[in-house]
Amino acid sequence: MAAGTLAVGMRPEVKGMLLTLLAMGLFGTMDALSKALVTAYPAPLVLWLRHLAAVPIVLLILAPRRPLALARSRRPWLQLLRTAILVVEMGLALLAFRYMALAEVHSILAVTPLLATALSVPLLGERVGWRRWLAVAIGFLGVLVILRPGLAVIQPAALIALAATGLYAIYNVMTRHVGLIDRPETSFLWQIVGGALLLCLVGPFYWEPLEPVHWVMVVALAAAGAAGHYCLVRALGLAPIVVVQPFTYTLLVWAVVIGYLVFGNLPDLYTVAGAAMIVVAGSYAAWREHVRGARAARSSGENG
Template identity: 40%
Template sequence: MADSNNTRLGVLLMIATTFVFAVQDGISRHLASEYNVLMVVMVRYWFFAAFVTAIAYRKAGGIRAAARTEQPLLQILRGLILATEICVMIYAFTLLGLIESHAVFTSYPLLVAALSGPILGEVVGWRRWTAIFIGFVGVLIILKPGFGVFSPAAIVPLAAALLFALYGLLTRFASRKDTAATSFFWTGVSGSVMMTVIGASYWEPMISSDWIWMGTLCITGALGHWLLIKTYEAAEASAVQPFAYLQLVFVSFIGVLVFGESIELNVAIGAAVVVCAGLFTLWRARQAA
């Protein structure tokens, strides 16, 4: 529950959040094209873990209070799934670029809606099931299967969307017993441990200019999460969540202007279908609430 209900401020903060995350994805695409994805994510997680630990330290009760949970295995699983999703999504950037990867990834709210029934026991009505079906038609428009141009690599961002949907559902499940601060702490720490164990053996020397980009990546990651926290403190999630789709717009500008990507007609049409279907599921969820 938001501490206040300033929807205008919440919308502005969400727009700022999506812009920062888009910049972060652009930097991730650059670094992952030059260095191993696992190493890039590992360094990013070191900073993320330090960030969540610093926040926990400043809260009442300190780190011990933030780490206290009755469901540690669930919290660890959440952290591992998110770290895996980040690795898969950044890998997708190197295969397909920013625009097509994010166009497919925007299907994750539809996956959340589809899986909320079997995982959380929530009721999904026929209208939302229809929107979910239409949304995945949009994904098929983006992927163009059966026309001789479909690449198996296009499945990678879809796998990332599925992982992120699972992470979101498990976060919702964990919130029944744990606070947001506890979940945030475990997300950073467990993901950092996992990436250190997996990524340490993939360490590569980086040139000095790329260390600047790596530092910027870490800062944008922390800034993005901080802005997201402030967004949900300012306004209700249902009011600001539709503006999260602006990340696709910002990413498209970065993809075209920085990396020379192009926006294919099928990607634009498919993404529009997915976004409209996602917005409808959010609206129906708010109506049901």
């Protein structure tokens, strides 16, 4: 009773933070299961089965909101392209997970918000001030610290992770665009159901019989992914991105903890230092975006 009363009286921003933390924990669990499965089976098969198992879960989550009504998009081809980019990105990330530690992959993927900021200029026509450009530069410097070009041979898996980061940044920019014309639940439905349909064109060609325990892992993987994405969608509906984004970096903590407990991997000092640079730069960029938006809102109110 007290817990329920506390939840009701909680500020939306605090609920958004807690939902983001929960989403990152679910994503960390999802990635650990993905890494375990992809070492035994082809990545396209794991991705296909994950999406197939997620479809009934997502439909159940969205059942009270009438999924058929939510599926109607004002830009269906844009939603389909966004979903296709996400599917390819996830496939590349799974490949990277096979050969690299979870913390190493996520440290590279953490630069996504900064890369999305840079891409928003040519793709969305947004203006980015020198402070956010500086944050972008520091974030990319953090990636260079992780990769250490010139000091070590860059492993191909790191390049795969970089390619996944680029695609994920494009996906984020497109999500920001479709968010202006479609509801978040519509985008969520498209990326799960649309992704499953697209993967039906590829996944069956990689079919291998799974062990019974691996079927359980596939269902758990799908449930964790669907629940995590839904929590993040709800969090962004309750709190501004400047509040939510810093908490998304807790996924790095989950990656380190799970990577050590399950796979015995610990990040080296370069990875920790580079990841810290990316987190600081990304959080600052999100704060500057909030400041810019607040100023624009005040200016609009004064002019009105």
